Amino acid sequence: MSLTLIGSQTSPFARRIRILMENLAYEFKELNIFEGEEAIALNRINPTNQIPVLLDGERAIWDSRQIFNYLNHTHRFQRMGWEEENLLTAIDGAMNSAVSILLMKRSGMKIDEPYMFVSRQRERIESVLDYLRTYLGSEKAREWNFHTISLYCFLDWGQYRELLSLRDRPECMAFMKLHENRDIVKKTQIPKVA
């Protein structure tokens, strides 16, 4: 199989797949999703205009969770029962909410006004982080699998975009410390200026 991952260096969704694919041979193609020829090219490949996209020969897989499922089917990275799916849904929910807030911020919308939409996103992020407290304090948080990879990418990106403060979340800070020195984490670090 000839694999190409389309993404960006900042996207937490793309990063979790780059980390997952640490030991697989693939080409990484970065593109500007918002304007120009590259955005048009992305739309031809993925009607949702989102990254990441995995190309396996002629086949395109949209959405990072589907990409995980696709690769997991062949490479058996991790067993996924309903509990594991739920955990991933919680993490994905927080990531999607944070991306929505960032898009609003970048569009010049006032994210500090008491809009229901914004409150719902913020509350979801906090609710997920509260829910994850027990998980983060457990041995499971020491494992390096799609859950911990996703969580790491989310927390790191959220801080980078100044959407998250972990000051009052010592379990999150301890979790980041636990994994920050992994080679692949360093190799996929978000560039300082982006």
Ligand SMILES: N[C@@H](CCC(=O)N[C@@H](CS)C(=O)NCC(=O)O)C(=O)O
């Ligand atoms: N559910 C999608 C979400 C991907 C996503 O939100 N990607 C962002 C970049 S971090 C994006 O493409 N945003 C552009 C847009 O939504 O228009 C996934 O898991 O791949």
